[in-house]
Amino acid sequence: VQSRRTRATAGPEIERLIELLARLPGYGPRSARRAALHLLKKRDAVMRPLAGALTEAADRVRTCSICGNLDVIDPCGVCTDPARDDHSLCVVAEVGDLWALERSAAFTGHYHVLGGVLSALDGVRPEDLRLGGLLERIKREGITEVVLALAATVEGQTTAHYVADLLADALPDSGVQVTRLSHGVPVGGELDHLDDGTLQAALKSRR
């Protein structure tokens, strides 16, 4: 039985759309309603193309079996790019981190997406991360440098420690150099908006 409140306003089709829009990150019921009205005003410019892009991406995008990136081809565009440095491997937590590094254009090697960070709170254990594949790749691909590009959070740094220990144990005397991103003042950042930890780190590793 449909509630009067649903039926009397705009029908279950719109209610269903609003419910699903409300599941987008950063959206709630109110913003979802606003988005539904916005989309219904822009059916041909945004609404239908968005529906098509969602279906297309849901059908075609897959996880790269080598690095864990998302792409419509497997292995992905980064793994198959012949212009990239084959000896440098950057370990990231999530695909979004890989994209961020790619936008920065500061890294030209290959990536390895762990699929998360270790977290006692969220119950993420080492076996939940793509760590086995990482060791195999380092051996197989002749990697000489592993960059641990993990967040400067407790969980990110715990994961970085864990991976560094794992590499030291599994690949003794391999000569693989393990590095991390530097901590410091974000470029364009004002000092008085920074937390003490960042300022201490920036001072400690002053150049």
Next chain:
Amino acid sequence: VQSRRTRATAGPEIERLIELLARLPGYGPRSARRAALHLLKKRDAVMRPLAGALTEAADRVRTCSICGNLDVIDPCGVCTDPARDDHSLCVVAEVGDLWALERSAAFTGHYHVLGGVLSALDGVRPEDLRLGGLLERIKREGITEVVLALAATVEGQTTAHYVADLLADALPDSGVQVTRLSHGVPVGGELDHLDDGTLQAALKSRR
């Protein structure tokens, strides 16, 4: 020619999805990327159903030819609801306002959506609003009360004045009562967070 930056990360399919998500209200490139990754993780629970709901709503939802509401039937569910008060008509600016009033369950009459408010800045003139249909409806449907439920902004109140004058001119001696929403302290609102205008209005119309 695809830019290296696009191709090398996640392919044009994902870039297209991100571009379209970035056109949702409140979203920008960063939140759109986050949403794309979130959706790709929830393909069956959210992504495909959302694509379906967007297509369904884009194909089936239409504007009610009587009141301007959005629904899959025309006349809409509100206009055809026999349980509603046929003599009371509530004038709102947008469909979202109609939905808000329906959620409040405080009004049981019919609605008339103007499709906007008068605005010199945005170039919205009286002929851009659904005003002709309003006069016709009031005469045809034997309306005895018109509630002007327009925003307490300069533009909303300008529009309310305009509609009230229009009704007085077009329907002299008709006995149609024109009312407006009261101004005052929002229920649950603390006094010291309110602007002076609201406090003055609340004091002036104290009961």
